[in-house]
Amino acid sequence: MEYTLLIGDRSYSSWSLRGWLPFAAFDIPVRVQSNILYRAAFADDLAAFAPGLRSVPALKTPQGGLLTDSIAIAWHLAEAFPDRGLLPLEPAQRAMAQSLIAEMHSGFGALRSACPMNLRNAWAGFTPSAAVLADLARIEAIWATARDRAEGPFLFGAYTLADVFYAPVAMRIAGYGLPVSDRAQAYVAAHLNHPPLRQWRALGLSDGPEQPTYEMGLPRLPFPITPPEM
Ligand SMILES: N[C@@H](CCC(=O)N[C@@H](CS)C(=O)NCC(=O)O)C(=O)O
Secondary structure (H helix, E strand, O other), X not given: OOEEEEEOXXXXXXXXXXXXXXXXXXXXXXXXXXXXXXXXXXXXXXXXXXXXXXXXXXXXXXXXXXXXXXXXXXXXXXXXXXXXXXXXXXXXXXXXXXXXXXXXXXXXXXXXXXXXXXXXXXXXXXXXXXXXXXXXXXXXXXXXXXXXXXXXXXXXXXXXXXXXHHHHHHHHHHHHOOXXXXXHHHHHHHHHOOHHHHHHHHHHOOOOOOOHHHOOOOOEEEOOOOOOXX
């Protein structure tokens, strides 16, 4: 028995990315079932995975459990694999990581709605609203607090679930050219260089057609992942 994870289009589904990254980053075996958002059959595919399911990601555990939300998947895996570093061990750092994850999961609505994650291409000329800038200011502040003690490129030095939850934020900053400090840009670059993230992006390019709903009506730029993908 193994985990089975249901996801949406890798290029667009930021919550699916948060569901999948822990498996790739912490070397936990998983069988992935991918789906295409907004197709007529999407609801049927969700129902076939679990009756009444309304969104991705969703995870079936080897013990027959069902988790229907990215944060539940994160907490489950942190409990199930306590020795793999999914959360910092030091109690104050661990509490901060849990808080950062929860704040991401429940917040930053202005950034999320104005800048949908799109890993197919970047956009030129995006002008962030005051609300988006306020979200970015808060994100920069909490990243800086975490990174003050970090020895390594990620929020708590080594990669943890906190980075999993902010990976799509980093992709938005990269893809929309959002204005952040050099320090925050260095953290964004750590995500752009993270092999699981690069693998996810590469797989997403052949997931399905471009989704018109993510068209921003702005000039397109190549997505800023360099050097060339694996
Ligand atoms: N709070 C949920 C959000 C999941 C979510 O909104 N997923 C989107 C894709 S990124 C979805 O499945 N949408 C289905 C739809 O809009 O029909 C989580 O953290 O897992």
